[in-house]
Amino acid sequence: MSLPESEIVFEGVSKTFERPDGIAVEAVRALSFTVERGELVAVLGKTGCGKSTMFNLLAGLIQPSAGRVRVRGRDPYRDFDWFRGKLGIVFQSDRLMPWRTAIDNVALGLEVNKIARAERLAIAAQWLERLGLANRAGDYPHALSGGMRQRVSIARAFAIKPDILLADEPFSALDEVTGNALRAEFLDLVRDTGATGIFITHSIDEALQLGRRVLVFRRPARIVYAATAGKDLTAAARATVRDDILRALDIETE
Amino acid sequence: MAEVPMRPAAFRPRIRYEGWVSIAGLAIAWQVTSLFFPHFLFPTLADIARHFIAIFTTWDAIDDALETSARILAGLVGAFVFGSTLGFLMGRSEAFARYAYPLLNFNQGIPALSWVVISIIWFKGIEFRIFFIMVMTTLPAFSFQVLDSYRSMSKDLLEMTLSFRPSRYDLIRMLVVPTVLPGVLTAWKVNLGNAARVVVVAELVGATGGIGYALLQQQQIFDMAGAIAWTLVLVIFVLVVQRAISMIEAWLLRYRPAAERTV
Numbered sequence A: 001m002s003l004p005e006s007e008i009v010f011e012g013v014s015k016t017f018e019r020p021d022g023i024a025v026e027a028v029r030a031l032s033f034t035v036e037r038g039e040l041v042a043v044l045g046k047t048g049c050g051k052s053t054m055f056n057l058l059a060g061l062i063q064p065s066a067g068r069v070r071v072r073g074r075d076p077y078r079d080f081d082w083f084r085g086k087l088g089i090v091f092q093s094d095r096l097m098p099w100r101t102a103i104d105n106v107a108l109g110l111e112v113n114k115i116a117r118a119e120r121l122a123i124a125a126q127w128l129e130r131l132g133l134a135n136r137a138g139d140y141p142h143a144l145s146g147g148m149r150q151r152v153s154i155a156r157a158f159a160i161k162p163d164i165l166l167a168d169e170p171f172s173a174l175d176e177v178t179g180n181a182l183r184a185e186f187l188d189l190v191r192d193t194g195a196t197g198i199f200i201t202h203s204i205d206e207a208l209q210l211g212r213r214v215l216v217f218r219r220p221a222r223i224v225y226a227a228t229a230g231k232d233l234t235a236a237a238r239a240t241v242r243d244d245i246l247r248a249l250d251i252e253t254e
Numbered sequence B: 001m002a003e004v005p006m007r008p009a010a011f012r013p014r015i016r017y018e019g020w021v022s023i024a025g026l027a028i029a030w031q032v033t034s035l036f037f038p039h040f041l042f043p044t045l046a047d048i049a050r051h052f053i054a055i056f057t058t059w060d061a062i063d064d065a066l067e068t069s070a071r072i073l074a075g076l077v078g079a080f081v082f083g084s085t086l087g088f089l090m091g092r093s094e095a096f097a098r099y100a101y102p103l104l105n106f107n108q109g110i111p112a113l114s115w116v117v118i119s120i121i122w123f124k125g126i127e128f129r130i131f132f133i134m135v136m137t138t139l140p141a142f143s144f145q146v147l148d149s150y151r152s153m154s155k156d157l158l159e160m161t162l163s164f165r166p167s168r169y170d171l172i173r174m175l176v177v178p179t180v181l182p183g184v185l186t187a188w189k190v191n192l193g194n195a196a197r198v199v200v201v202a203e204l205v206g207a208t209g210g211i212g213y214a215l216l217q218q219q220q221i222f223d224m225a226g227a228i229a230w231t232l233v234l235v236i237f238v239l240v241v242q243r244a245i246s247m248i249e250a251w252l253l254r255y256r257p258a259a260e261r262t263v
Helices: A051-059 A102-106 A108-112 A117-130 A146-159 A176-193 A204-210 A235-248 B017-036 B045-057 B059-092 B094-108 B112-122 B126-151 B155-163 B168-206 B211-220 B224-252
Strands: A008-018 A024-035 A040-045 A066-071 A087-090 A164-168 A196-201 A213-218 A222-228
Touching (some): A008 A051, A024 A066, A024 A222, A040 A051, A051 A066, A051 A196, A051 B155, A102 A117, A108 A146, A146 A176, A196 A204, A213 A235, B045 B224, B059 B094, B059 B126, B094 B126, B211 B224
Parallel strands (some): A040 A196, A040 A213, A087 A164
Antiparallel strands (some): A008 A066
16 A cells, blocks of 8 residues: 655656757756645745746646656646646736736636636635725725735635645735735635645745745755744744754855 | 825826817818819818718718728728737747748738739629728738737736636636737727728729719719718718727726826
């Protein structure tokens, strides 16, 4: 009898892109890791280290050059339609459709999932209310601030009740106060839904706050450090992990 | 969190008084000129107005005006359907675009009058001849606009939409159509003027009814007032349809923000 496969599996995954001038660029090299059901893993790395490529592989938007990616035992690229309603993605930028109002943007995934209009609008309205945007439901994205737009995009990802949640530096473009507020809201939402998640960030504090586990990437995307994190970590252990991460990222510590 | 200050509405077309002032100025200049030239060259405004009213009080003349209007709209709808499909296919397939794009460019170089001659030789039916001419002359603008809009589709929005795993139909409905819509509306506005010019040429040469045919009759009896009156009918039709398109555009693109300052 075989053991049940992890929720997310990266097995010797490599990804190479060809630039317009014909030069091959290796973005991911023999990357292997697993994420268990209900676990939130933070992926940390410097800009350009291949985090987003890993993210796109996971989302099934690109396919690996070598190795295999499995999410719930399926290939997210080949079994594209199977993941309908199962993946919730929060991107770095809000990526709202400018021609849709806030509530229609939140309802996008529900519409794809063929939920009846009245029901999907009711669900979207609940999410907007939860994220403090009940009175902005009819506004177009251009009339919302950056923080509001990102909250709409978070609501859009959560509205479909995804089994797998992927977030690619969703708070990096926001000011500190807004980012902190949304981070706390995001963590609450992940806990409440019990979704399995991968959270990409370049902020060590954010990774330690959000992730139960932290993976540190270096270019081309490969794991150079892994540690347990989360709120149960003592201050001393957190400081040690933080120093280790800084070393792994090749950043000088005092 | 600060909200972005917005103007109440974008793309709201207004009839401004400056336009009426310009038209009134042109009319006055014409009337003054008519005092110094023979009336068969520059008829008075009153004479033109008489002919203009006669057009709208004679059933045959109304029929001619409606006939031309219908031909313009039919031709544009045909060009829109074929041109948009072509543009969409070129956007979907780079290989197809490599074959189709040069043909469209080649077509751009063919004068409308050549299509008139070709269609008269090729086809027997008058209506099909005109429809063919209209489609061939206005199709490229629709194709190029749709292709351009398709190619400028936001990769970010495409990836975001794909992340929800939509069906192909949903992807087109939710993302592609709203993306290409502004380009399609622009093509309609640009093509409307072109279509009005082309249809008159087509009717002038190959029809037995319509504004072009009426203009031909005015030329044969050397009636400048009648020619201008018929031209005004066409201009008014174009302006009315332009206005209708602008109103549709204002409604469909109401999500667009308008800046307080302009460039």
